[in-house]
Amino acid sequence: MWTSRLSRVSRPLIRSIATNSCRNKAIAKLPGIELALGGKLSEVQVTYEQWGDQTLPDERTIMIFPSFSHSSHVASNLDDPRPGWWENVVGPGKAIDTSVFRVICASVLGSPYGSTSPLTINPDTGKHYRASFPQITPADMATVHRNLLDHLGINKVHAIVGGSMGGMQAVQFASLFPDRLTRLVALSCTAQTTPGTVAFRRVQRLAILSDPEYKDGNYEFGVGLAGMKVARELGMTCYRSREEFDTRFDWQPSGPTHFKELTFDVESYMDYQASKFARIFDPNCYLLLSKAMDLTDLGRGYQNLAEGVGRIKAETLVIGVKQDLLVPLTEQKTIVDILESYDTPATLSVIDSKYGHDAMFHPQMQSIVFAPLVSEFLERNLDTLEHEQQRYSSL
Numbered sequence: 212m213w214t215s216r217l218s219r220v221s222r223p224l225i226r227s228i229a230t231n232s233c234r235n236k237a238i239a240k241l242p243g244i245e246l247a248l249g250g251k252l253s254e255v256q257v258t259y260e261q262w263g264d265q266t267l268p269d270e271r272t273i274m275i276f277p278s279f280s281h282s283s284h285v286a287s288n289l290d291d292p293r294p295g296w297w298e299n300v301v302g303p304g305k306a307i308d309t310s311v312f313r314v315i316c317a318s319v320l321g322s323p324y325g326s327t328s329p330l331t332i333n334p335d336t337g338k339h340y341r342a343s344f345p346q347i348t349p350a351d352m353a354t355v356h357r358n359l360l361d362h363l364g365i366n367k368v369h370a371i372v373g374g375s376m377g378g379m380q381a382v383q384f385a386s387l388f389p390d391r392l393t394r395l396v397a398l399s400c401t402a403q404t405t406p407g408t409v410a411f412r413r414v415q416r417l418a419i420l421s422d423p424e425y426k427d428g429n430y431e432f433g434v435g436l437a438g439m440k441v442a443r444e445l446g447m448t449c450y451r452s453r454e455e456f457d458t459r460f461d462w463q464p465s466g467p468t469h470f471k472e473l474t475f476d477v478e479s480y481m482d483y484q485a486s487k488f489a490r491i492f493d494p495n496c497y498l499l500l501s502k503a504m505d506l507t508d509l510g511r512g513y514q515n516l517a518e519g520v521g522r523i524k525a526e527t528l529v530i531g532v533k534q535d536l537l538v539p540l541t542e543q544k545t546i547v548d549i550l551e552s553y554d555t556p557a558t559l560s561v562i563d564s565k566y567g568h569d570a571m572f573h574p575q576m577q578s579i580v581f582a583p584l585v586s587e588f589l590e591r592n593l594d595t596l597e598h599e600q601q602r603y604s605s606l
């Protein structure tokens with residue numbers, strides 16, 4: 212089994228620190244924000260989770276930003292022992308080592324997991340925001356993450372890490388608040404969404420908007436809309452690759468010989484996964500976040516994209532997947548090219564994986580491919596770490 216470099220160094224000495232845990236889950240009431248596209252949210256709250264020793268200093272803190280459909284639950288913890296969405300990357304002795312680092316992950320603004328979103332009561336009207344929620348962008352999400360750091364009294368973290376929509380927030384955070392982080396890890400993301408990606412997401416949104424049960428956003432909460440299921444199925448076709456579908460499923464269909472009932476394996480799989488998703492993910496949140504990703508643009512407010520990306524000062528690792536249909540590798544390369552033109556240390560790691568855009572979430576890919584890359588980058592040149600481990604172990 213793979214172990215990080217640090218796991219071979221004094222690991223037992225610091226194990227005791229990780230058990231010195233306060234509560235893992237909490238809610239923070241944060242200041243309201245002015246939104247990048249205009250308008251404001253007068254009140255903002257976030258739900259967040261923490262792992263590791265909460266008394267570790269800023270330079271030993273890592274913040275992880277969730278992707279589109281993920282909550283703050285990046286890994287299991289005492290408050291919530293269910294496996295998280297990056298369970299094989301985050302934890303004691305893992306790539307993002309919670310025996311060494313304090314790790315924080317907050318549910319994203321606009322997502323249906325307890326942070327301010329269309330599911331929240333609008334303080335101005337006393338009613339749920341629903342479809343009236345103002346359009347946000349990854350810049351607004353990044354501002355809320357910064358406000359959470361302020362709330363926690365953390366100035367400059369060791370690293371910000373995010374994949375897919377988490378990566379869009381991460382690069383945006385690093386551009387808006389360059390002095391608040393030392394390292395940046397951005398996976399399968401973009402600094403400026405391109406029309407080809409908007410096209411994929413448009414048809415997903417249309418599936419929801421054209422469902423009569425959507426009712427302009429006034430649907431009954433908790434009832435899975437058929438349109439949501441179609442949206443997720445459409446999403447799945449670009450989160451994976453042809454190669455995965457073709458190697459994973461039998462071709463032979465089964466069932467009565469009628470177009471409504473004759474079913475291929477791949478159809479049963481998509482039906483099951485998307486039905487599950489449609490029951491738990493709120494449609495207005497889906498529409499809001501989907502459009503927010505399309506609005507990713509680090510050039511907004513600057514002369515051009517390069518100027519916005521060039522504001523990033525953190526040493527950067529960008530990881531992209533060759534087979535990514537949704538956010539092509541060229542967009543990760545653009546980030547690195549711009550950073551290099553500004554003499555900011557940046558590396559592009561290219562992964563070859565039939566799991567495409569979602570490769571970073573695949574359990575085996577997490578352990579075998581992403582964990583070593585992320586760990587090596589986060590721990591590189593931390594010369595004083597062993598010394599500091601001794602210091603913290605004696606607390």
Ligand SMILES: N[C@@H](CCO)C(=O)O
Nearest residue numbers: 278279280281375450
């Ligand atoms: N499949 C991932 C990435 C989507 O952009 C998610 O649902 O969060």
